[in-house]
Amino acid sequence: MAGSSFRIAVLFGGPSPEHDVSILTGLQTARALEAEAAVAAVHVLYWTKAGNWLEVPGTLEAGAFADGPPEGRKIELVTGLEGGFVASGGRHGSRRHALEIDVAIVCCHGGPGEDGSLQGALDCAHIAYSGPSAAAAALGMDKLATTGVLAAAGVPTLPRVVLDPAAPEPDFPGPYIVKPRYGGSSIGIDVVKDWSTAQARLTTNVHLRRGAVLEPYRDDLHDLQVAVRTWPTTVLSAVERPLGRKQAAEILDYADKYVGGEGMLSAPRELPARIDPGLERELRQVALLAARLLGARGVNRIDFLSDGRELYLNEINTIPGSLARYLFIDPPLPFGELLVGLAAEAVGRPAAAFSSVGADGSVLREAGAIAAKLG
Numbered sequence: 126m127a128g129s130s131f132r133i134a135v136l137f138g139g140p141s142p143e144h145d146v147s148i149l150t151g152l153q154t155a156r157a158l159e160a161e162a163a164v165a166a167v168h169v170l171y172w173t174k175a176g177n178w179l180e181v182p183g184t185l186e187a188g189a190f191a192d193g194p195p196e197g198r199k200i201e202l203v204t205g206l207e208g209g210f211v212a213s214g215g216r217h218g219s220r221r222h223a224l225e226i227d228v229a230i231v232c233c234h235g236g237p238g239e240d241g242s243l244q245g246a247l248d249c250a251h252i253a254y255s256g257p258s259a260a261a262a263a264l265g266m267d268k269l270a271t272t273g274v275l276a277a278a279g280v281p282t283l284p285r286v287v288l289d290p291a292a293p294e295p296d297f298p299g300p301y302i303v304k305p306r307y308g309g310s311s312i313g314i315d316v317v318k319d320w321s322t323a324q325a326r327l328t329t330n331v332h333l334r335r336g337a338v339l340e341p342y343r344d345d346l347h348d349l350q351v352a353v354r355t356w357p358t359t360v361l362s363a364v365e366r367p368l369g370r371k372q373a374a375e376i377l378d379y380a381d382k383y384v385g386g387e388g389m390l391s392a393p394r395e396l397p398a399r400i401d402p403g404l405e406r407e408l409r410q411v412a413l414l415a416a417r418l419l420g421a422r423g424v425n426r427i428d429f430l431s432d433g434r435e436l437y438l439n440e441i442n443t444i445p446g447s448l449a450r451y452l453f454i455d456p457p458l459p460f461g462e463l464l465v466g467l468a469a470e471a472v473g474r475p476a477a478a479f480s481s482v483g484a485d486g487s488v489l490r491e492a493g494a495i496a497a498k499l500g
Contacts, residue, residue, distance in 0.1 A: 130165035131239060131468045133158055134210060134229045135183075136254075138172040138190075139243070142312045142332065148190050151232040153447060154464060155183035158230070161461040168224050170200060172233065180212065186213035190461025195448075200224070204249040228471040229254040230464060231444060239422075239444045240266040248477040255467035257290070257443040258476035259361055261420035265443040266307050268338050271419065275438055278418055280411055283430070283437050288337040290327065294320045297341050306336030309442070314344050346430040346437070349398055349408060352449035353416045353425050354463070356470035357423055361409055362452035366398035396454065403430060407436055415441065422476065424448050 135158065137151020138144055139207035148171075156171045169183040171194065179197030189195045203211045212461050229247060231254050237243055240262035247254045259263060264270055272285045286295050288303060295301075303315045303326050311442055313332025317323045352362035398405075412427045426445035430437045442449075448467075450460045492498075 130163055131225045131472075132166040132168075132225055132226065133164055133463070134168040134226045134252075134469055135232060136170050136172060136229050136238075136243070137232040138174070139233045139236055139238040140172075140174050140176050141234065141238055143235035143239075143309050144174055145190075147232055147238065148187055148235045150234065150447055152183070152185065153460070154230055154232050157460045158464055161465055163465045168210070168226060170229075171195075171197060172238065177212065202246055202250060204246065206251060208250040209252055210250075220429050227253065227326060227455070228468045230467055230471075231256045232448070234444055234446060235312070239309070242382065244476065248479070253471040253475055255471045256296060256423040256476075257425075258420060258422060261422060262443055265419055265425075265441045268304060268306050268308075268440060269336075271440060275415060278414065280415055280418070281435070281437050283340050283343075283439075285338050285340040287338040288323060288327065288333075290324070292339075295339060295471055299323075300342040301339050303330070303333070304338050304340045305332045306338045306341070308332060330338060336446060343430070343432075345432045347432075348439075349429040349436075350429050351398065351408060351412050351427055351429075352445065352452040353421055354426060354466070355416070355422050356451070356466050356474070359413065359416065360423075360448065361412055363397040363454050364408060365452055366395040366400070366403055368393040368395060392417075396452070400431075404431065404433070406435060411436065411438060413453070422474070423470065424450075424463065426452070 135151050135155045137147045139147060141147065155167055158164045158167045162475050167182050171179045171181045171193045171451040173179065178200040179194060181195055185195060190375055194273055198212055201211045203209060210226065211221050213221050214389050229252050231238065231243065233239060241259040242260035244254065244262050248259060267283060269287060272282050276282050284295070284297050286292065299317070299319045301317050301323050303317055303323050304312045309366040310363060314329060315326050317326060323339055326427065327337060337485055348367045349364055350367060351364045354360050389477055409428055415438055416425065423454065424445065426449045428439040428442065430439050448463065450463055453463065
């Protein structure tokens with residue numbers, strides 16, 4: 126690090142259905158970091174829908190990205206000890222140098238920005254980063270695996286099963302919610318009346334191509350959400366009850382959450398939620414247990430369903446919209462302070478630490494000829 130200050134790269138965008146929301150989070154983050162005394166430099170790195178990286182000005186507004194990538198300096202993510210985010214220079218791009226950064230703040234929602242793909246690449250490039258490790262990101266993105274881990278530990282969840290052409294009809298009745306198995310919290314979700322309609326969605330919903338899950342739809346349940354922050358100690362935010370814009374909405378959908386123009390910040394909500402104190406105590410206990418079981422790191426949002434009495438954990442969002450900054454109201458937590466904390470955790474508690482201990486060559490010296498092993 127440069128003295129006691131952080132040189133930070135803000136990563137946002139990516140080939141994901143949540144690309145646009147990630148842009149909002151990334152631009153908010155870049156602006157907030159520029160005002161922090163603990164930040165020496167900010168590199169704003171946009172991951173295009175095509176998978177390329179550009180360094181762009183942090184002063185851009187969201188509209189600059191609406192019709193395609195803005196002008197920017199081309200960047201490559203290079204693995205290895207001498208890797209990192211590398212920019213080319215000179216008239217013919219012959220001079221290459223890695224950007225001087227201490228940590229990356231990951232603002233990528235959904236897709237390869239939140240499923241462990243980007244995290245694995247950053248690990249291989251030896252770049253410290255905020256948010257989940259590659260393993261925790263992959264677990265959190267897999268709705269079936271998440272439910273399996275939680276249910277095995279006694280966390281209350283609704284039943285959730287694989288939906289594919291060979292799947293048997295579940296032992297719980299419709300109506301059902303059909304969700305992408307690997308995806309964010311609101312894109313590609315359908316409410317269907319019966320099993321045959323659920324099966325038909327497999328061929329008509331593009332978001333289900335990588336896999337789908339099925340669970341019961343209960344119109345008596347509403348959403349409750351809480352954020353968990355893991356640095357310097359693990360703390361929970363206020364509990365919110367999101368409110369859908371549409372009076373007759375069956376589920377809290379993507380438009381309800383994001384179409385206001387500021388990510389989750391502009392979505393209608395009851396904050397703090399007016400719920401029974403006993404239910405809130407249970408929610409907080411379950412959220413802390415789930416954070417530990419799922420390897421939470423950075424800022425996560427944990428989503429529940431409740432009828433006011435019973436509580437079911439729905440999913441974890443390991444890189445939530447607006448980094449869930451709007452939930453930390455008691456006590457108030459400035460966004461810049463939250464972000465500097467993410468940087469400090471990334472450096473002080475790295476997501477990965479590779480080791481080759483035990484690979485001392487003894488097995489290779491005694492292996493003999495490879496050709497003999499193929500005979």
